[in-house]
Amino acid sequence: MDIKNGSSSTSGFILLGLSSNPQLQKPLFAIFFNMYLVTVVGNVLIILVIYSNSRLHTPMYFFLSNLSFMDICFTTVVVPKMLVDLLSETKSISYVGCLVQMYFFMAFGNTDSYLLASMAIDRLTAICNPFHYDVVMNLRRCFLMLLGSCTISHVHSLLRVLLMSRLSFCASHTIKHFFCDTQPVLKLSCSDTSSSQIVVMTETLAVIVTPFLCILFSYLQIIITVLRIPSVAGKWKAFSTCGSHLTVVILFYGSVIYVYFRPLSMYSVVKDRVATVMYTVVTPMLNPFIYSLRNKDMKNSLRKLRDRIPDMERRNQTSIYEFLLMGLSEQPEQQPLLFGLFLGMYLVTVLGNLLIILAISSDVHLHTPMYIFLANLSFSDIGFISTIIPKMLGNIGSGNKLISYGECLTQLYFFGLFADLDNFLLAVMAFDRYVAISHPLHYAMTMNSQCCVLLVAGSWVVTIFHALVHTLLVTRLSFCGPNIIPHFFCDLVPLLKLACSSTYVNSLMLIFVAGILLIGPFVCILTSYFYIALAILRIDSPKGKQKAFSNCTSHLSMVSLFYSTAIGVYLCPPSSTSGGKNRVFSVMYTVVTPMLNPFIYSLRNRDMKGALGKLLRRKTL
Incomplete structure (x- = not known):
């Protein structure tokens, strides 16, 4: 597969990155390298804490551990390549590399979206139907929700990449972004992108708006249920279980909606880069802090994990070594x-x-x-x-x-x-x-x-x-x-x-x-x-x-x-x-x-x- 350029062809693109100023390259490298390390370490800790504590083997933490895993993958698709480009003079990416990055970026991004919707359903069931919670949110159903999220996301990503592969690029090959995203690549195409834009907008509405509407509906029902609770303390306790999830939803969807839900003519390079950094780097980095600092169970489990590390070898006298x-x-x-x-x-x-x-x-x-x-x-x-x-x-x-x-x-x-x-x-x-x-x-x-x-x-x-x-x-x-x-x-x-x-x-x-x-x-x-x-x-x-x-x-x-x-x-x-x-x-x-x-x-x-x-x-x- 190649990119057509009139009678000739090109084998790749040039990524402009976050800034073309040479003096900013090393400071940006240091900032994003540290953010990437914090993201990976923080989300790995979340996964370890959940799997090491049997009390956290519940649907809410099952989805949270998978969200942490997806966040690691999501940021890994973008940041390592960006870090390499910040230290190199040639910021090129091959055509195949661009499509691969685009595929996995959308796959993990969409899976994040569906997992946030699954977590909203979990909170809806826990607050509105607490007596049926164990029956409704059983392990089999949780597993099916996770499998469905991954399947839909990967099929959507594959369709989008196949759509992009049929476009021709005969003018500039410079992508005004720090990774291969849909909108900046569409801007470079010299073929008619109107049908592509319609399909992209329609499909994106179906795949991204559906989980977002699910979240809105869930929280509408949660608010109605919480308002029926007579005591203020009861209301606060019920709603506090949703605070972390709501914070992540606002961070994620606020930037995603701004980037993708507007016509291509309104595309702005600088604003898009800032908004994209928010949901590709900042949100995955903040997730562990939001879910650990605002959650007593997570904080206690983190302390237990910290205390267990020095004496792992004598933690169980009946263990086999x-x-x-x-x-x-x-x-x-x-x-x-x-x-x-x-x-x-x-x-x-x-x-x-x-x-x-x-x-x-x-x-x-x-x-x-x-x-x-x-x-x-x-x-x-x-x-x-x-x-x-x-x-x-x-x-x-x-x-x-x-x-x-x-x-x-x-x-x-x-x-x-x-x-x-x-x-x-x-x-x-x-x-x-x-x-x-x-x-x-x-x-x-x-x-x-x-x-x-x-x-x-x-x-x-x-x-x-x-x-x-x-x-x-x-x-x-x-x-x-x-x-x-x-x-x-x-x-x-x-x-x-x-x-x-x-x-x-x-x-x-x-x-x-x-x-x-x-x-x-x-x-x-x-x-x-x-x-x-x-x-x-x-x-x-x-x-x-x-x-x-x-x-x-x-x-x-x-x-x-x-x-x-x-x-x-x-x-x-x-x-x-x-x-x-x-x-x-x-x-x-x-x-x-x-x-x-x-x-x-x-x-x-x-x-x-x-x-x-x-x-x-x-x-x-």
Whole structure:
């Protein structure tokens, strides 16, 4: 996909930022860097406090924790790129990067809007129907409201981005803003934007005004109910539970309505930047303070969390600080065989993937997007298998199968990180093949170096955060019963079975978040190959079809190996999994798949075979 410029095309835009004055760049960087840190730390604290205190496991705080998570994502879409631009002379953003930023900005912004509406409904039910509160706002309904908010927001964002992608840009490519927002980009289009404006205004009214009207209706009913309370103290107590939410709603919607609900002709650069800073940076930063300083439960929970940190190791005298890994087999005569087998597989995996990385880095002909992603996949596979196999070999060799609590959490974190990274990189590689086969003339422009860096960096950021969330959720569990893990490493599902405290939140997050992060890239791969298949079927000659499809066979083989086992292990509740099957499936995608990657990509690829031959001949000489 490209931006048309008459007969030519451009690969990106220039972001003017908040100010073009060179003397203001460093002060602005310091201000927004500190605001970003405060936002992330504050909202992470809110999430930790809510999940660490069972008294806060209520619908109101469930929505608040999700609002904090969305605020972190919302501000992360905008501020890091802005900070980089403040310190660099070139403030460019690629066309694809602009659309990606626009998509996630709208997705998280709209989710914030729907979550605020969900919180208003929660307050309406609590005040107007207190006796039916537990029935109406049950966990299933809360989960459905959250899922609905995310789904509607992402569909809306996708439609908006697809609408923007059909516009032509033939004049200035300078966006008078600090990120890719709809209105500033529409101003640059040289094609007719009247239909786009009508659709944008109509759709925005439907998606943003609907939750806003829901909030207004909820508070109208709340006010009527509060006014019926005879005592002043009762009125104050009822209304005080809404003060924090009302403050956030006013901050968020006041600036959003000003920016988006007026004709394009009334667009003002300076005023829009100020209003946008309010709801993209200031509001997410203030949310933790508004909800903690005005809320006794949150303040008490924050104090408890602070007091628990110094003595976390002695907080529970019955806690288990060591686990016993059963391994693949308990038969003593099989241990030497397993040690030799997995040592050989580990060495082959590390050497094979290192050769792939060296071959790609040493041959300039392989410095293309496909091989850049392959090098990253090989690095991820080395990290993936190194998280598990060395510890397993140590346990087999020493006969001591114990693993400390800290080591278990560390292994859990890095296993989740590299497994998710493999998942995302396979999706990125599928997208690369789609562009190469379906849009070969636009390949160099679409898959430019900046786009490749953003795709790889985005994969790292998402997977690091996801792995951290699951690890932090495990830290809140108590382990006071059996300490035997029927697995060969600390995986999440077997670990949840050992907890003597409630694992409901962990199971919910495992199915919901892990499901999205596993299914999302998988759907991306399926969609890419659907369009690839359509493009190949349009090719007339059988040789052309075979040549086009041969570019995908290695990747398809890896996808089949990886997903056929990973989906079976993680997309089902912990109560329904079998330890034996999990171990077999886990060996497939933790050991066999990383080991086969170099063979699949080298034996079926002439370029790789040529590069490996050159590398080996160079080492011999």
